[in-house]
Amino acid sequence: MRLQLNSSSHTPLYLQLEAALRERLASGEWRSGQALPPERELAQQLGVSRITLRRALERLEDEGLLIRRQGSGTYVSQRVEQTLTALTGFSQDMAARGLRASSRWLQRGIFRATPEEALAFGLSPTAEVSRLERLRLTEDEPMALELAALPVRYLPDPQAVGDSLYAYLDLHGLRPVRALQRLRAVAALPRVAELLAIRPGDPVLYIERLSYLPDGSVLEFTRSHYRGDRYDFVAELKGGK
Template sequence: MPGPKPNHEIWMRLQLDDGGGLPLYQQLREHVLRMIRSGQLEPGGALPAERLLSELLGVSRLTVRKAFDSLVAEGVLVRRQGSGTFVARRFEQPLSFLSGFSQDMRARGMEPGSRQVRRVLGQATPEEALALSLSPGASVARITRVRTADGLPMAIESAVLPAEFVPDPEAVGDSLYAYLKARGLRPVRALQRLRAVAAPEEEARLLGLAPGDPVLYIQRVSFLSGGRPLEFTRSHYRGDRYDFVAELRAEP
């Protein structure tokens, strides 16, 4: 879903001071952040092309590029090949519904995707066996993926399932839940835990973060209608792009 088109008038009103205390690219960076906070730039909205913005502001294209580069590195802006630069979207995930990542992203008008990291069969660790009510050393499928929305990395999901449910991990496509549904396996409830952690080195690299940056760590065990555990998933979500929202009600 395309975002709002750039409004050139708001950019023409910007004043950058060549004799100020901050370099021009840092001044532009701060202006962009203020425009996002004030709502002048909306999530998903397009920014002017670097060449055009350099003409509007009377600065070099390198100045604009450096300002944009720093904001892209922080996850504030995103670049899309052949389309331009946009304000990053933040996603709200309700905690009261059990759904898959692909379903969530399509509901927001985004195109979900996956980059496979590993898909293997192996023996369950003690933690995995306990979560899935399996015998120690039972065979499990491990599927680790970088989950994306419109090509933007959002999370790393590492799912572990009994091998009888996923005998061939290579057969799983972008949506694990679609694969399970085709096999007549549908989770009906789940237990989920969330906490903030420092991004481990591999997860940080895959998400475009620095090691130690804060991420949301989520453990989830989902269950079939008969109560048998179906899936044990450990995920790392970019905290700067994802919010989890819970609705709370007073006791009757």
């Protein structure tokens, strides 16, 4: 496992090591979520000093490729890929990948609609909506901050929703049949950063989703912030004729 680093190169050893470790991560030699050997052991295996190793690991951690857990060690980041061709919920996405999803409720109740929500649902400015705000986790790691709003007629009791909103909608015959999503990269504001365990200003994916029932009514208006270092959205594009 020892690496052939060039000490006479103009490129510092820690950068050479960073590039070599990046290749190993890309090759799948270390699996998603796998713990790396302790620093002392890994440095010996690679034939480098602990200082050189630590600088390389810190750079890979800054890119979101590795995670350091105090008192536990260094782990390969768990990245999640979601296709943009299927209308699914977070819990369903994680279950399909064999990952354990969980939620932490931040707010759940009936509130006066914001101007954005009233416009999305075609409601009067004084109307109320059911609002659900959750921190979504994968294997206990914060992955996304999700704020969903629904007309009260579709969700009269927000407390009735369990881990999966879509499971509740299925149970009540309200499964959406199509959705429109808008994605853009934004800098994490302090509250978002704190909840997602990242630094303020770090890039996150901001996603707005409008989901529709078969009759064309808007069922759900969801705004989410996904960690850019943990989540990839994948779309298949086909050539035109």
